[in-house]
Amino acid sequence: xxxxxxxxxxxxxxxxxxxxxxxxxxxxxxxxxxxxxxxxxxxxxxxxxxxxxxxxxxxxxxxxxxxxxxxxxxxxxxxxxxxxxxxxxxxxxxxxxxxxxxxxxxxxxxxxxxxxxxxxxxxxxxxxxxxxxxxxxxxxxxxxxxxxxxxxxxxxxxxxxxxxxxxxxxxxxxxxxxxxxxxxxxxxxxxxxxxxxxxxxxxxxxxxxxxxxxxxxxxxxxxxxxxxxxxxxxxxxxxxxxxxxxxxxxxxxxxxxx
Amino acid sequence: xxxxxxxxxxxxxxxxxxxxxxxxxxxxxxxxxxxxxxxxxxxxxxxxxxxxxxxxxxxxxxxxxxxxxxxxxxxxxxxxxxxxxxxxxxxxxxxxxxxxxxxxxxxxxxxxxxxxxxxxxxxxxxxxxxxxxxxxxxxxxxxxxxxxxxxxxxxxxxxxxxxxxxxxxxxxxxxxxxxxxxxxxxxxxxxxxxxxxxxxxxxxxxxxxxxxxxxxxxxxxxxxxxxxxxxxxxxxxxxx
Numbered sequence: 001x002x003x004x005x006x007x008x009x010x011x012x013x014x015x016x017x018x019x020x021x022x023x024x025x026x027x028x029x030x031x032x033x034x035x036x037x038x039x040x041x042x043x044x045x046x047x048x049x050x051x052x053x054x055x056x057x058x059x060x061x062x063x064x065x066x067x068x069x070x071x072x073x074x075x076x077x078x079x080x081x082x083x084x085x086x087x088x089x090x091x092x093x094x095x096x097x098x099x100x101x102x103x104x105x106x107x108x109x110x111x112x113x114x115x116x117x118x119x120x121x122x123x124x125x126x127x128x129x130x131x132x133x134x135x136x137x138x139x140x141x142x143x144x145x146x147x148x149x150x151x152x153x154x155x156x157x158x159x160x161x162x163x164x165x166x167x168x169x170x171x172x173x174x175x176x177x178x179x180x181x182x183x184x185x186x187x188x189x190x191x192x193x194x195x196x197x198x199x200x201x202x203x204x205x206x207x208x209x210x211x212x213x214x215x216x217x218x219x220x221x222x223x224x225x226x227x228x229x230x231x232x233x234x235x236x237x238x239x240x241x242x243x244x245x246x247x248x249x250x251x252x253x254x255x256x257x258x
Numbered sequence: 259x260x261x262x263x264x265x266x267x268x269x270x271x272x273x274x275x276x277x278x279x280x281x282x283x284x285x286x287x288x289x290x291x292x293x294x295x296x297x298x299x300x301x302x303x304x305x306x307x308x309x310x311x312x313x314x315x316x317x318x319x320x321x322x323x324x325x326x327x328x329x330x331x332x333x334x335x336x337x338x339x340x341x342x343x344x345x346x347x348x349x350x351x352x353x354x355x356x357x358x359x360x361x362x363x364x365x366x367x368x369x370x371x372x373x374x375x376x377x378x379x380x381x382x383x384x385x386x387x388x389x390x391x392x393x394x395x396x397x398x399x400x401x402x403x404x405x406x407x408x409x410x411x412x413x414x415x416x417x418x419x420x421x422x423x424x425x426x427x428x429x430x431x432x433x434x435x436x437x438x439x440x441x442x443x444x445x446x447x448x449x450x451x452x453x454x455x456x457x458x459x460x461x462x463x464x465x466x467x468x469x470x471x472x473x474x475x476x477x478x479x480x481x482x483x484x485x486x487x488x489x490x491x492x493x494x495x496x497x498x
Contacts, residue, residue: 148331148336153348154352170339
């Protein structure tokens with residue numbers, strides 16, 4: 001059990017070691033591929049200067065995620081209440097989802113003066129769909145027999161939504177969260193790449209672009225590391241939340257018998 | 259006047275399937291009535307019509323007075339996210355009533371100590387007990403059961419049969435019990451209504467009377483065997 005848990009870390013450490021050794025032995029130029037030690041050092045030294053950008057990226061990601069939860073979840077509730085509404089609106093939600101954000105981003109940036117707001121909208125558009133689609137599916141997946149039971153006892157619409165549909169939708173909603181959490185970050189970064197804006201008020205994507213232009217590859221890697229770490233934190237956090245909420249009753253969180 | 263009388267009740271589904279073709283049936287207050295018939299004969303549909311979960315396409319159901327209902331489905335139909343206590347409390351909660359009587363009902367069906375368990379931690383028989391408790395928690399006048407024990411093993415089913423009879427005797431509610439098992443209907447009912455193949459009609463009615471208490475010993479008695487033999491013949495005739 002213990003060995004299993006540490007296996008990915010051991011593998012990671014081995015790969016990092018291999019990387020460091022190869023870079024030194026082969027004499028790879030730093031601007032092509034810096035070793036992990038140098039990257040760590042750069043992260044330590046440049047950390048404070050990257051911190052501001054990191055906060056911008058995190059704010060965009062967090063706010064976009066929050067909007068996706070509120071609007072995606074809210075729209076799913078509306079969809080579950082009216083089939084007509086769901087039928088009329090859903091195709092447009094799909095169109096929004098399948099159109100690559102990279103292709104819409106320039107328009108949004110053109111229309112919205114405030115860069116932060118423009119990036120926020122882009123990230124939201126990417127993150128919105130999984131929550132909305134998953135939650136809609138979940139709200140409509142309550143067991144037929146239970147729906148009959150609620151009808152039998154004269155449950156109101158609100159009672160059915162609260163005690164039956166919402167609970168049935170929770171695992172779907174949480175699965176949507178795990179996808180959308182990562183997508184919020186991707187959306188925030190991609191939109192910023194497209195915007196290509198400079199200056200202090202911009203996120204990690206701009207730092208990566210700058211570092212790339214200036215061949216400051218270690219700094220590029222440091223920024224990349226921060227992005228990856230953020231993504232992992234989001235995923236782990238949402239997985240823990242999911243486990244906490246579902247552990248007592250849902251099959252997906254049942255402890256294996258080994 | 260009976261608690262409810264069913265008059266030429268017919269049900270045709272939107273896909274054209276005619277489930278019921280004119281059911282006539284009267285249910286007396288305090289009765290234990292089984293509806294016995296082959297699979298797919300429309301017995302479940304009849305029960306759903308009585309519960310008001312479906313609308314009839316012909317005929318009508320006349321109630322002496324609107325009786326409170328309890329319904330037990332084929333499956334336990336429990337909310338997996340809620341504890342045993344919360345599952346049983348559901349009808350009270352939906353009607354805005356306090357949860358007094360939940361503990362008492364749990365005791366009555368043999369679930370004391372399981373209040374905080376989740377459905378997935380329970381065996382099939384225990385889940386059915388939760389379902390039964392939920393149907394009984396409002397103290398209904400009429401209990402509708404739709405092949406509730408069909409998926410259980412014999413021993414568990416025998417035990418639940420006996421417990422159901424005990425509850426029926428002590429609580430005094432009326433029971434309509436849908437089953438495809440003639441043995442079960444013979445053991446439980448005072449009256450068995452035999453249904454034909456689809457479109458279902460009541461083709462036969464049989465009163466069942468055993469002297470003495472219906473307990474484990476009854477299952478091996480000659481009188482029980484004879485009743486089963488008789489029911490078997492009637493069922494075959496109905497299915498022909």
